[in-house]
Amino acid sequence: MQITSTRILRSAALAGLALATTVRADDPLPSWNDGQARKSILEFVAGVTKEGSPGFVPPAERIAVFDNDGTLWAEQPLYFQFLFALDRVKTLAPQHPEWKDREPFAALLRGDVKGALAGGEHALLEIVMATHAGMTTEELDTVVKAWLGNAEHPKTGRLYTEMVYQPMLELLAYLRANGFKTFIVSGGGIEFMRAFSEQVYGIPPEQVIGSSGKTKFELRDGKPVLVKLAELNFIDDKEEKPVGIQQQIGRRPIAAFGNSDGDLQMLQWTAAGAGPRFCLYVQHTDAAREWAYDRSSSIGKLDKGLDEAHAKGWTVVSMKDDWKRVFPFEK
Amino acid sequence: MQITSTRILRSAALAGLALATTVRADDPLPSWNDGQARKSILEFVAGVTKEGSPGFVPPAERIAVFDNDGTLWAEQPLYFQFLFALDRVKTLAPQHPEWKDREPFAALLRGDVKGALAGGEHALLEIVMATHAGMTTEELDTVVKAWLGNAEHPKTGRLYTEMVYQPMLELLAYLRANGFKTFIVSGGGIEFMRAFSEQVYGIPPEQVIGSSGKTKFELRDGKPVLVKLAELNFIDDKEEKPVGIQQQIGRRPIAAFGNSDGDLQMLQWTAAGAGPRFCLYVQHTDAAREWAYDRSSSIGKLDKGLDEAHAKGWTVVSMKDDWKRVFPFEK
Numbered sequence: 001m002q003i004t005s006t007r008i009l010r011s012a013a014l015a016g017l018a019l020a021t022t023v024r025a026d027d028p029l030p031s032w033n034d035g036q037a038r039k040s041i042l043e044f045v046a047g048v049t050k051e052g053s054p055g056f057v058p059p060a061e062r063i064a065v066f067d068n069d070g071t072l073w074a075e076q077p078l079y080f081q082f083l084f085a086l087d088r089v090k091t092l093a094p095q096h097p098e099w100k101d102r103e104p105f106a107a108l109l110r111g112d113v114k115g116a117l118a119g120g121e122h123a124l125l126e127i128v129m130a131t132h133a134g135m136t137t138e139e140l141d142t143v144v145k146a147w148l149g150n151a152e153h154p155k156t157g158r159l160y161t162e163m164v165y166q167p168m169l170e171l172l173a174y175l176r177a178n179g180f181k182t183f184i185v186s187g188g189g190i191e192f193m194r195a196f197s198e199q200v201y202g203i204p205p206e207q208v209i210g211s212s213g214k215t216k217f218e219l220r221d222g223k224p225v226l227v228k229l230a231e232l233n234f235i236d237d238k239e240e241k242p243v244g245i246q247q248q249i250g251r252r253p254i255a256a257f258g259n260s261d262g263d264l265q266m267l268q269w270t271a272a273g274a275g276p277r278f279c280l281y282v283q284h285t286d287a288a289r290e291w292a293y294d295r296s297s298s299i300g301k302l303d304k305g306l307d308e309a310h311a312k313g314w315t316v317v318s319m320k321d322d323w324k325r326v327f328p329f330e331k
Numbered sequence: 332m333q334i335t336s337t338r339i340l341r342s343a344a345l346a347g348l349a350l351a352t353t354v355r356a357d358d359p360l361p362s363w364n365d366g367q368a369r370k371s372i373l374e375f376v377a378g379v380t381k382e383g384s385p386g387f388v389p390p391a392e393r394i395a396v397f398d399n400d401g402t403l404w405a406e407q408p409l410y411f412q413f414l415f416a417l418d419r420v421k422t423l424a425p426q427h428p429e430w431k432d433r434e435p436f437a438a439l440l441r442g443d444v445k446g447a448l449a450g451g452e453h454a455l456l457e458i459v460m461a462t463h464a465g466m467t468t469e470e471l472d473t474v475v476k477a478w479l480g481n482a483e484h485p486k487t488g489r490l491y492t493e494m495v496y497q498p499m500l501e502l503l504a505y506l507r508a509n510g511f512k513t514f515i516v517s518g519g520g521i522e523f524m525r526a527f528s529e530q531v532y533g534i535p536p537e538q539v540i541g542s543s544g545k546t547k548f549e550l551r552d553g554k555p556v557l558v559k560l561a562e563l564n565f566i567d568d569k570e571e572k573p574v575g576i577q578q579q580i581g582r583r584p585i586a587a588f589g590n591s592d593g594d595l596q597m598l599q600w601t602a603a604g605a606g607p608r609f610c611l612y613v614q615h616t617d618a619a620r621e622w623a624y625d626r627s628s629s630i631g632k633l634d635k636g637l638d639e640a641h642a643k644g645w646t647v648v649s650m651k652d653d654w655k656r657v658f659p660f661e662k
Contacts, residue, residue, distance in 0.1 A: 060535055137577055181537075194581045204391055205581030206512075206537075215577060217570040217596055224599045226577050233578075239548040246468055246546060246557050247564075248579055250525045250536030265548055268555045 023170075023177040031167040031325045037280070038322065040315045041171065044278040048254065049178050055276045059179035063253040065245060065266060066172070068186035068193060068210075070259040070300040071282050072201060073164040074153075076291045078113075079299065080160045081192045082124060084147050086113065088131035096130075105130070125232070128189065129213060133230035137191060137215060140228060144195035158329060161200050166328045168257075168282075172201055180255070183207045185245055185266060187237040209244045211236045237262045242269035254278065264305040267314065279314040281305060286320040289330070354501075354508040362498040362656045368611070369653065371646045372502065375609040376509050379585065386607045390510035394584040396576060396597060397503070399517035399524060399541075401590040401631040402613050403532060404495040405484075407622045409444075410630065411491045412523045413455060415478050417444065419462035427461075436461070456563070459520065460544060464561035468522060468546060471559060475526040489660060492531050497659045499588075499613075503532055511586070514538045516576055516597060518568040540575045542567045568593045573600035585609065595636040598645065610645040612636060617651040620661070 024030065032038040048057040069075040089099070089108050099105035104123040107115035117123060132140060148161055156163065172182050182203055184193055190210035197203040212233040215226045236244045242265055245253065255278040256263070256270035267279040283302060284293050294302040309316050319326060355361065363369040379388040400406040420430070420439050430436035435454040438446035448454060463471060479492055487494065503513050513534055515524055521541035528534040543564040546557045567575045573596055576584065586609040587594070587601035598610040614633060615624050625633040640647050650657060 060529070063537075190578070190581065198391070206394075206579065208581060212578060215574050217573045217600070219599075224573065224596065224603050226573060226600075242548045242555065242557060243546050247521070247543060248537065250521065250539060265555070268550075269548070272555050 023173050028174040028177070029167065029170050031170055031323060033322050033324055035322055037315050037317045041174075041278075041280075044255070044276065045175070045178050048276050057254055057275060061251065061254065062175075062178070062180040063183065063249060063251055064175050064180045064255040065183045065185040065209075065249075065253045065257070065270065066168075067258040067260070067263045067266070068184050068188050070284065071165075071186075071257055071263070072168050072172075072184070073160070074290060075300050076293070077154065077299075079188070080153075080163075081128070081188050083154075083160075084144065084151070084192065085127050085131050087147060087151060088143075089127060092131060129230045129232070132189070132213060133228050135228050136225040137228065138225070140191050141195050144192055148196055158327075161196050162329055163327060164200055165282075165323070166325045166330075167323045169201070169328070171257075172203070175255070176202070181207065183209060183245075183249060183253070185209045185236065185241055187211055187235065187262060190236075209236055209248045239265050241266035245269065256280070257282070258305070259284065260300045260302050261305045262301075264308060267305070268308075271312065271314070279309070279312070280317060281309050281314060282317045282319065285318045286323075286326065288320075289326045290319055292320075354504050359505040359508070360498065360501050362501055362654060364653050364655055366653055368646050368648045372505075372609075372611075375586070375607065376506065379607050380509050388585055388606060392582065392585065393506075393509070393511040394514065394580060394582055395506050395511045395586040396514045396516045396540075396580075396584045396588070396601065397499075398589040398591070398594045398597070399515050399519050401615065402496075402517075402588055402594070403499050403503075403515070404491070405621060406631050407624075408485065408630075410519070411484075411494075412459070412519050414485075414491075415475065415482070415523065416458045416462050418478060418482060419474070420458060423462060460561045460563070463520075463544060464559050466559050467556040468559065469556070471522050472526050475523055479527055487658075489658075492527050493660055494658060495531055496613075496654070497656045497661075498654045500532070500659070502588075503534070506586070507533065512538065514540060514576075514580060514584070516540045516567065516572055518542055518566065518593060521567075540567060540579045570596050572597035576600065587611070588613070589636070590615065591631045591633050592636045593632075595639060598636070599639075602643065602645070610640070610643070611648060612640050612645060613648045613650065616649045617654075617657065619651075620657045621650055623651075 029038055047053065047055040048062065050056055066072055069079050086108060089105060093099055093109055099109060104116035104119050104127060151160060153160055153163055175182055184197060184203055186193060188210050190208060190212045193210050194205040194208050197208050198205065214229045214231040214233045216229055218225055218227055234244065252273045253270045254273065254276065256267045257280045258267060259282040271277050271279050281302065284291050286292060293300060294306060360369055378384065378386040379393065381387055397403055400410050417439060420436060424430055424440055430440060435447035435450050435458060482491060483489065484491055484494055506513055515528060515534055517524060519541050521539060521543045524541050525536040525539050528539050529536065545560045545562040545564045547560055549556055549558055565575065583604045584601045585604065585607065587598045588611045589598060590613040602608050602610050612633065615622050615631065617623060624631060625637060
């Protein structure tokens with residue numbers, strides 16, 4: 001993996017762009033079309049921030065949780081972290097001659113991603129564990145940052161951190177400007193997301209909840225390190241999302257944002273609290289600017305969640321209709 | 332368990348007192364005697380907050396972690412959460428006739444706490460699990476709050492939330508006034524601590540890290556709940572404290588505060604980062620106002636940690652010599 005200085009500059013410039021998302025008083029959500037979705041967000045925020053009103057929520061309780069893959073950044077043609085893991089397999093292959101004869105690694109090294117993924121979630125987990133284990137948490141952070149500063153998305157040729165949704169960056173900034181604390185609650189690896197969440201989303205590491213492997217405290221040459229083990233700790237998906245929220249936040253969110261059935265329990269948990277609640281699904285309806293997929297997709301499947309959103313009157317965002325701009329790099 | 336209105340008022344008044352700990356510009360630590368410990372704190376904070384100086388640390392990285400039992404509040408004659416669990420055994424006994432013939436419960440119900448604890452950590456864990464499991468997280472929160480508003484410490488007759496250390500309340504407020512984010516990292520149960528941490532210490536639930544059991548997301552009559560299982564999730568002690576910090580904060584603290592060997596790895600992990608670092612041990616040296624114990628105590632043993640503190644020049648606070656006042660209720 002070689003990092004060119006152009007790439008680093010591009011990455012830094014992008015980060016600046018995201019963090020510089022200031023909130024305009026006259027139009028806090030400039031990339032949102034003037035429709036029902038935008039209106040429901042503005043009304044909810046106005047309601048919970050109006051002191052003295054029955055729906056007022058004190059700032060400490062203004063917790064908003066966001067899924068990441070497919071909600072804050074794209075997730076096609078494969079979860080970006082998985083593309084990172086695939087690159088790691090190639091990089092680490094010389095140190096693992098046994099991978100040539102062992103699936104799913106053998107298929108990957110032949111360039112057969114589909115074959116490698118035939119093993120389903122188990123194969124995916126094995127790849128992530130095998131490529132992450134043994135590193136210290138700091139080493140992993142360095143490797144992820146280097147990859148993010150260099151690797152290109154297969155379709156757009158953009159850095160992965162450029163494939164974040166401009167309307168969602170604006171929404172994050174708008175909520176924070178109104179006293180909300182914004183959290184990521186995603187199936188993605190917690191350390192992978194923390195490598196860019198602060199720079200790109202303005203979300204600090206302590207507000208990132210994700211899947212994780214176990215780690216072990218060790219003294220190496222008298223220096224304490226945390227070493228990643230090839231053992232699963234927590235998968236932050238479906239029924240486990242409320243568990244992760246309770247474990248790390250300890251307070252029920254009042255607003256939740258997702259894009260798939262994997263987020264449904266998080267939205268249910270959020271909706272079931274007392275007082276004003278806001279639940280929103282992003283629906284991928286824009287094959288031209290992004291991708292179009294929902295009920296039958298293997299990645300980001302949105303089926304039961306869509307039914308429940310309609311039944312319960314949650315906000316459903318159509319990327320095609322509700323967003324003026326999808327990615328920050330669009331004119 | 333009966334809660335008198337006097338008790339609730341007393342509890343509320345105390346909470347007001349703790350939260351009202353404002354920071355005086357002329358003397359931010361009024362309950363600290365003018366000695367080396369106080370001086371080392373003031374110098375560290377002055378150094379990391381001075382913009383342009385080589386030791387300057389940006390606010391986002393000013394993470395301070397505090398043990399709870401024996402560091403922020405007392406822990407004698409037994410960890411307060413264990414006293415809570417003992418009371419729960421008595422309350423729940425009618426629903427558990429089998430406990431009469433089963434240790435450690437039988438011993439507890441005979442009033443033989445020492446006998447019940449003969450089983451060591453295993454017995455303690457079994458008691459906590461048995462008394463917490465089956466409840467939803469919200470039910471546990473309610474029960475803990477009711478207990479804290481009513482139960483009296485066996486020696487002082489005070490509420491447990493009154494047995495917090497006034498100098499440490501001042502230190503928490505002083506650090507926050509200087510841009511620090513203060514976290515609890517304690518072996519205590521995460522939900523037990525969250526029931527009072529915000530009111531008493533000004534530390535919100537999302538900044539509390541502790542031991543935990545597993546929980547399960549369920550729909551009960553269509554309403555989502557998180558139910559506590561009788562299965563251990565994480566013990567936040569010794570080598571696991573840096574693991575818990577990495578899991579929940581994802582950033583290495585620059586300051587760490589503890590009182591026992593159980594905090595040593597947290598202090599080592601904190602000390603090993605680059606740039607200015609601050610590690611402090613509270614030593615229980617005041618048999619008159621609090622308790623005196625260290626190297627040979629079964630609770631809050633401070634032995635290896637004390638040696639390392641002396642060898643590495645960490646700050647060691649003598650309660651007797653460094654603190655003008657121990658508890659807020661002292662004149």
